[in-house]
Amino acid sequence: MNGYERFCFNLLGSRMRARRESHSELHGSLISARSQVPFEAYLATATVTSVIAGFLGGIFTAVITYLFRIPEMITYSGSLPSFLYEYTDYRLIAGTIIITLLSLIIIGGSTYAFYLVYPSILAGERRRKIDTSLPYAINYITAMSTAGITPAEIFRLLGESPVYGESAAEARYIAREIDVFGRDLIDALRVVSTITPSNRLKEFLQGAMGAISSGSNLTEYFKLKANQYAIENRHQQKAFLETLGLISESYVTALVAGTLFLVILQSVMSMLSGTSSPLFLYVIIYLIMPFGSIMFLVMISSMTPEV
Known part of the structure; x- marks a missing residue:
């Protein structure tokens, strides 16, 4: 924790412990995201930050609203109760107060909601990275197991490898459960399988637990899963290429041919009507084409699997 998070924890940490059950999903997301900030400190930081952001946003909105006299720009053509006309001289102050309260609630609530959602975003990003690197990590595990290395040592070596990304990070947690907390391999696999964000890794670890418990050949299980994930990987890459082809056709149709058609149509209509309004x-040119291209780039970047 940094100094700010420690301050928030000292301020509200004791009150946040009672919210662990009501925010169980947030607690699970923090664990899956491998956050270094405890649940109580994170929720206390979210509360303090949302209050500060709400007050700062409210003060800024109040200043802008009062200086530019925004409430006086609002006109109402309907009929109002007669007693309200007595307070028309105070509409600037009343409008400023109302807008300030609304901005305080909206900004503070949005900040708190972002804090609640952010760990699940991090967990989802970790899930995507684990699923991408898992087939290659299982190939490594299969090769080590074929060489006669014990399963615990295999996960320890996998965790030390920087090549396999988040899959190696999960292997390091398995090794930590064994080396630091003194668990056996089955208990370590069970703990990590319950908190990992990846369903594919969870399935793999649970299958390894079943193979170890039943005394089956663990190397054969690793080979079977390596072949399975290799086939799934090829299917996913094929589906991605097909989707990429569809996106490229949509880009050509919408942003190349479509915008060209609109430009020609606008030019012809201007010539026929005798007006020249560009x-x-x-x-x-300056909105549809650049923002459309950026949208396609972001969509392709989010869909492209990491290598």
Whole structure:
């Protein structure tokens, strides 16, 4: 924890312990994301930060609203109760107070909601990275097991390898459960399988637990899973290439042919009507085309699997 998180924990940490059951999903997301901040400290930081952000946002909104006299710009053409007309001279102050309270609630609530959602985003990112590197990590495990290395030592060596990313990080937690907490291999696999964000890794670890408990050949199990994930990997890459082809066709149709058609149509309509208003052309050139291209780039980047 940094100094700010420690301050928030000392301020509200004791009160946050009672919320562990009501925020069980947040607690699980923090564990799956391998956050170094305890649940009580994280929730206390979220509460303090949302309050500070709400007050700062409210003060800023109040200053802008009062300086630019925004409530006086609002007009209402309908009928109002007669007693409200007596307070029309105070509409600037009343409007500023109302807008300030709304901004305080919206900004503070949005900040708190972001804190609640952010760990699940990190856990989802870790799940994607684990699923990407898991087939290669299982190939490594299979090779080590074929060489006669014990399963506990295999996970320890996998955790020391920087090549396999988040899969190696999960292997380090298995080795930690064995070396630091003195658990046997089955208990270590059970603990990590319950907190890992990846369903594929959870399935693999549970299968390894079953093979060890039943006395089956663990090397054969590793070979079977390596072949299975290799086939699944090829299918996923094939599906990604097909999706990428569909996206490229959509890009050509929407942002190349579509915008060209709109430019020609606008030019012809301007010639026929005798007017020369280039506003629509500016919208196409400076808004639709660049933002559309950025949207396609972000979509492709989010879909592309890591190598």
